[in-house]
Amino acid sequence: xxxxxxxxxxxxxxxxxxxxxxxxxxxxxxxxxxxxxxxxxxxxxxxxxxxxxxxxxxxxxxxxxxxxxxxxxxxxxxxxxxxxxxxxxxxxxxxxxxxxxxxxxxxxxxxxxxxxxxxxxxxxxxxxxxxxxxxxxxxxxxxxxxxxxxxxxxxxxxxxxxxxxxxxxxxxxxxxxxxxxxxxxxxxxxxxxxxxxxxxxxxxxxxxxxxxxxxxxxxxxxxxxxxxxxxxxxxxxxxxxxxxxxxxxxxxxxxxxxxxxxxxxxx
Ligand code: NAP
Ligand code: GCO
Numbered sequence: 001x002x003x004x005x006x007x008x009x010x011x012x013x014x015x016x017x018x019x020x021x022x023x024x025x026x027x028x029x030x031x032x033x034x035x036x037x038x039x040x041x042x043x044x045x046x047x048x049x050x051x052x053x054x055x056x057x058x059x060x061x062x063x064x065x066x067x068x069x070x071x072x073x074x075x076x077x078x079x080x081x082x083x084x085x086x087x088x089x090x091x092x093x094x095x096x097x098x099x100x101x102x103x104x105x106x107x108x109x110x111x112x113x114x115x116x117x118x119x120x121x122x123x124x125x126x127x128x129x130x131x132x133x134x135x136x137x138x139x140x141x142x143x144x145x146x147x148x149x150x151x152x153x154x155x156x157x158x159x160x161x162x163x164x165x166x167x168x169x170x171x172x173x174x175x176x177x178x179x180x181x182x183x184x185x186x187x188x189x190x191x192x193x194x195x196x197x198x199x200x201x202x203x204x205x206x207x208x209x210x211x212x213x214x215x216x217x218x219x220x221x222x223x224x225x226x227x228x229x230x231x232x233x234x235x236x237x238x239x240x241x242x243x244x245x246x247x248x249x250x251x252x253x254x255x256x257x258x259x260x261x262x263x264x265x266x267x
Contacts (some may be wrong), residue, residue: 006243010035013087014240017041017069017081017126018096020051023145024196026229027093027236034237036091039082041067050054069096069122072129079129082212088133091141091240094123094167099197104158112159119163120170127174132181137214139182142172146251147185168251170235175249184248186239191255192217202226209228223256231256 008170009031017030019040028038038060042048048064055062065085067078098118100111123144134140147164149157167187174185192198201213218224235254238244253259 001242007237007241008023008035010037010092011062012240013039013082014091014093015041015082015089015124015126015130016095018043019093020047020064021054022197023190023193023229023232024093024095025044025051026233027095027143028060028062029055029060030233030237031091031240032062034241036133036240038062038082039065039086039088039089041065041069041078041096043068047172057237066082068092069126070117072125075122076128076205079133083133087129088137089140090134091143092126092130093143093145093236093240094126095145096122097197099157101156101200103156107158111114115159116163116166119160120166123170127170127185129148129160131174131178134183135178135181135234140184141244142174142183142185143236143239144168144185144187146171146189148189148191148253148255150187150251151152151253151259152190171251172249179248180246181234184239184244186244186247186249187251188232188235188239189251189259190232190257191221191258192228193229193231195208195229198226199209220261221256221258222261225256227254241257 012037014031016024018024021030021041024158030083032038038084047068052064069076078123144167146168147163150163150168170175171185194222203211236250
């Protein structure tokens with residue numbers, strides 16, 4: 001096999017959850033460029049329509065499904081339909097996620113549960129739905145989109161940190177339990193990436209100045225910039241391809257160096 005073929009996704013079917021825009025869209029677009037057939041889902045038909053138009057603009061013939069990843073029955077029905085109409089899912093990216101930024105002692109239990117439901121329980125539900133066919137087919141790849149909050153805490157994100165920390169351990173457990181079936185389950189831990197999820201942290205202030213969080217992130221990031229969704233494309237293709245067949249249970253931090261850095265010294 002040629003070296004480039006090791007990174008090819010030709011003939012593979014990839015399901016990327018919550019991929020109408022943002023990180024999921026960038027990852028799915030890279031998979032398509034590497035040769036995969038793209039399937040994505042989102043909560044509303046409106047998001048699917050927007051996503052389909054965006055993929056089409058890039059020349060990608062994607063398949064979109066309305067499906068709430070926290071609903072096991074909906075997920076089972078979607079996976080069955082994909083397997084029947086498109087093929088067995090070779091690559092799953094658990095990307096759909098939400099965040100609620102609320103100080104912990106002000107947060108209601110129902111909000112905490114909702115974040116854990118989308119960011120942790122759903123990756124369990126979707127992985128559980130695709131693994132049996134991966135086993136029958138002889139292997140597969142699962143990539144869980146983790147976070148800096150899989151390792152670190154910060155004010156207001158207790159539920160998100162708890163869920164993403166849990167997702168790191170779910171990743172290691174899927175690798176441990178199903179590695180024997182040639183299934184590799186790894187995580188990507190993005191740093192701070194410019195998407196709608198982080199838009200409130202980057203908003204220009206009424207006086208025209210940058211949001212204080214913007215300076216905070218630049219000072220924390222040796223690369224001295226926010227990440228772009230495209231920064232995740234190479235790492236995702238690597239973890240979806242044969243090139244990573246002996247990599248299992250890894251969380252690959254794609255963070256411009258945040259996790260390595262103690263922070264900028266005072267000038
Ligand atoms: P985003 O811009 O908010 O996009 C998230 C996507 O998930 C949206 O398409 C959303 O659909 C979908 N979604 C939410 N709940 C869903 C559900 N129950 N069922 C199906 N789809 C659902 O987020 P992003 O910044 O691209 O982030 C993608 C992933 O990366 C998330 O897991 C996030 O936590 C993680 N992450 C982001 C960053 C960052 O800095 N941006 C860093 C580290 C990790 P709707 O639009 O219809 O709600
Ligand atoms: C926040 C951010 C983060 C990032 C990301 C970091 O409020 O701190 O939204 O949680 O989105 O997950 O890796």
